Amino acid sequence: MRLRNIAGSREVIADSDFTVKDPEKKKGLWHKEVFGNNNPIHIEIGMGKGRFLMDLATLHPDINYVGIEKYSSVLLRAIQKQEQLLLPNVKFIRMDAEVLCEVFAPDEVDRIYLNFSDPWPKDRHAKRRLPSREFLKRYDQIMKPDGVVEFKTDNKDLFEFALEEIEPAGWTLDAVTRDLHNDPVMNEGNVMTEYEERFSSLGNPIYKYIISRKGK
Numbered sequence: 001m002r003l004r005n006i007a008g009s010r011e012v013i014a015d016s017d018f019t020v021k022d023p024e025k026k027k028g029l030w031h032k033e034v035f036g037n038n039n040p041i042h043i044e045i046g047m048g049k050g051r052f053l054m055d056l057a058t059l060h061p062d063i064n065y066v067g068i069e070k071y072s073s074v075l076l077r078a079i080q081k082q083e084q085l086l087l088p089n090v091k092f093i094r095m096d097a098e099v100l101c102e103v104f105a106p107d108e109v110d111r112i113y114l115n116f117s118d119p120w121p122k123d124r125h126a127k128r129r130l131p132s133r134e135f136l137k138r139y140d141q142i143m144k145p146d147g148v149v150e151f152k153t154d155n156k157d158l159f160e161f162a163l164e165e166i167e168p169a170g171w172t173l174d175a176v177t178r179d180l181h182n183d184p185v186m187n188e189g190n191v192m193t194e195y196e197e198r199f200s201s202l203g204n205p206i207y208k209y210i211i212s213r214k215g216k
Contacts, residue, residue, distance in 0.1 A: 009072040028105035040110035050078030052193040104142040116195040119158040131162035136169035154199040159207040180206040
């Protein structure tokens with residue numbers, strides 16, 4: 001059974017205290033109403049089972065983390081893990097990333113993580129890729145001026161595409177590596193995802209960049 005087809009997952013998500021329902025009603029209110037503090041907000045788009053996000057949240061209790069996942073049965077796994085960890089600085093949303101700007105206000109987000117995103121290999125689907133210029137425009141609308149996007153993948157073609165999108169979208173490349181785990185600078189403090197651990201164990205290089213809008 002594919003995870004996204006587990007029966008009853010949407011009902012569990014709807015009943016969970018760890019998910020934010022009607023997130024568009026929290027636009028501009030994430031600090032005050034959702035987390036009850038003014039700590040920075042970091043979001044991961046396409047968080048899967050949530051290992052990366054919750055590992056970060058454990059390491060950095062002074063940062064608020066929001067995990068976004070569109071597949072209910074995958075999000076269910078993250079909820080089950082959070083039920084054990086009870087991290088106060090983690091919340092989840094089940095939604096499509098295309099509506100980010102309806103959920104977060106300008107200057108509300110400090111950092112965005114994109115980890116092993118769907119490559120959407122057909123050219124006609126390029127605008128659906130999370131590091132595309134279309135999505136970079138969305139990130140631009142919700143992030144603080146000094147906010148950054150961190151992107152990791154094992155897909156070389158997707159990574160080359162992502163690099164080409166940076167300048168046209170008005171962003172700046174701050175750091176880049178085509179072999180993260182053998183890059184002592186960029187790999188320092190690296191938190192792995194499930195996919196990352198699996199792919200790297202097979203000998204696949206991990207690509208990563210960090211981009212910002214310096215000078216904006």
